[in-house]
Amino acid sequence: MSRTIRVFRPIVKYQGGVINFNFDDFLGRIFNNTRENNLRLVNLYPIILKRHPHEFNVMDYVGGVFWKYRRNYKPYTGELNIDTIAQIDGTVVETTNFIYDRAINCIALEFNREGILEKDFIRYIETFLPQDYSLELSKVYEQITLDEVLNSNRVRSLEIKLNLNSVEENILRENFQEERNGFVDWFNGVVNASQNTGDNLGANFAYWRFDLGRGRGTFDLETFRTLAETLNLESEKIESVKVKFDGNNEKLKECDLKNIGKQYSFKILENSDIENPGSEYIIDTLQQVFDQNHRMNLMGNLGRDNGVQHDFNFNNLNYAPLDHNFVEID
Numbered sequence: 382m383s384r385t386i387r388v389f390r391p392i393v394k395y396q397g398g399v400i401n402f403n404f405d406d407f408l409g410r411i412f413n414n415t416r417e418n419n420l421r422l423v424n425l426y427p428i429i430l431k432r433h434p435h436e437f438n439v440m441d442y443v444g445g446v447f448w449k450y451r452r453n454y455k456p457y458t459g460e461l462n463i464d465t466i467a468q469i470d471g472t473v474v475e476t477t478n479f480i481y482d483r484a485i486n487c488i489a490l491e492f493n494r495e496g497i498l499e500k501d502f503i504r505y506i507e508t509f510l511p512q513d514y515s516l517e518l519s520k521v522y523e524q525i526t527l528d529e530v531l532n533s534n535r536v537r538s539l540e541i542k543l544n545l546n547s548v549e550e551n552i553l554r555e556n557f558q559e560e561r562n563g564f565v566d567w568f569n570g571v572v573n574a575s576q577n578t579g580d581n582l583g584a585n586f587a588y589w590r591f592d593l594g595r596g597r598g599t600f601d602l603e604t605f606r607t608l609a610e611t612l613n614l615e616s617e618k619i620e621s622v623k624v625k626f627d628g629n630n631e632k633l634k635e636c637d638l639k640n641i642g643k644q645y646s647f648k649i650l651e652n653s654d655i656e657n658p659g660s661e662y663i664i665d666t667l668q669q670v671f672d673q674n675h676r677m678n679l680m681g682n683l684g685r686d687n688g689v690q691h692d693f694n695f696n697n698l699n700y701a702p703l704d705h706n707f708v709e710i711d
């Protein structure tokens with residue numbers, strides 16, 4: 382099952398003002414803290430932060446996973462051939478994985494409704510900060526514009542992913558030009574054929590990928606622009622429209638046209654055969670995908686904002702939980 386990753390910038394404030402703060406050093410001190418002191422009660426759930434045990438090939442990354450313990454409202458287990466279910470006796474643990482890029486000061490955080498959300502990440506981290514300090518996870522937005530893609534002089538690949546479970550039919554813009562009807566008729570025919578084939582196969586998604594491979598040059602830019610401008614990117618039927626193209630600095634970029642103007646996000650493990658991957662595998666995959674496909678897109682937009690010069694004393698951290706964050710262990 383694919384995992385959605387959202388990108389944030391951690392900002393620490395003192396009395397409401399942004400300060401220069403070594404977030405990497407801060408994470409390291411949490412990882413080196415004792416387990417019993419890292420177990421914190423957040424929003425009625427015990428949560429603990431664990432360090433990713435593997436070192437990455439590059440030194441700019443650190444990986445972590447939050448364990449959220451669920452002792453109440455536990456799910457059930459059962460078998461397809463038996464008409465009974467049983468509630469889980471043990472404590473359920475939901476995991477949420479992330480990597481932190483030291484060089485450009487950003488966090489790529491897995492979105493997991495059952496695990497911790499952005500607000501829980503903030504609340505957990507703030508249990509370590511002294512009074513008058515707070516954390517903000519500032520959303521990082523996609524900086525690439527549609528005009529930048531359409532005006533590129535080299536387009537290398539295009540992948541369109543359709544959600545076959547969506548009943549929405551409006552996948553083309555309403556204001557396309559009349560002379561494009563021939564193209565639109567062809568495109569609708571391909572979509573309908575994919576839908577029918579997918580229904581017969583019981584598939585959830587259909588992919589079309591056009592790629593120059595190792596060949597040099599570019600797509601026919603006029604045809605590409607016609608297609609990109611015709612698609613209704615707000616349609617739920619269109620899951621993604623991924624493009625590799627030359628950016629303003631003539632370096633190859635990759636973007637999903639569906640994400641333009643939205644928070645920077647991407648997916649991992651879309652084509653994985655592993656039904657239930659562990660945290661170590663997820664974090665390793667996340668780091669590789671981020672480093673290879675997304676870091677260059679973000680690097681020019683995430684220059685460090687050092688904030689106000691502030692002499693933070695890490696000895697003042699709450700290395701032991703305060704009373705309202707203390708977890709009673711049976």
